[in-house]
Amino acid sequence: MTRRESTDKRHKRIRSKVEGTPERPRLAVFRSNNHIYAQVIDDTGATTLAATSTLNPEIRAALNGDGGNVEGAKLVGAKIAELCKQANIEKVCFDRGGFRYHGRVQALADAAREAGLNF
Template identity: 50%
Template sequence: MANNKRDLFLKRRLRVRNKLKAMANGRARLSVHRSGKNISVQLIDDLRGVTLAAASTLEKDLGFVGKNTVEAATKVGTTIAERAKAAGIEVCYFDRGGFLFHGKIKALADAAREGGLKF
């Protein structure tokens, strides 16, 4: 059976998210979305259903509007780490969705770890 890229992405996203939910232990979820032009990340409390902090290349003060590069992902990672500390969050789990942990996603995760988030 031939699967197209979208179907494989959706299967991978569900597999990753279900495994993470099983070991969440009430921690916040650091959810990443990458499009062709931008990258965004949210720190979500799934128990209450609220977003605690967010960062994206769509924010003009980051200076990467419309750019989806490794440098932009690194800046977004450091920004979310700062905002998470301001919100009082130090421990979370990393939800990469269906995206492979390589390149921009890895750069964002490494920058968030260097900024003080633990996952």
């Protein structure tokens, strides 16, 4: 099994258990080689409530363009928590998207928790 197939298999297993509701939306994380993305999704209404990534101009300026590292993930985690507070969202369920809870994914989650988001 390739690495991508393993990730897809884990992602399907996670998504069968994790669902975003209006009271507790899903914080979905996607990690590519160069960037990291985070969305807060209400699955019952099929709407994205908040989203950010290392492509965000203010985050990109702070990183000097390189978003594929732990520092970028920390900034994205803090920004998504700030956007959630503006939208009156305090609790989310974390969807790591099939990626291991390690490195950039863990840094994003920790930064969001420190900024006041409850998982």
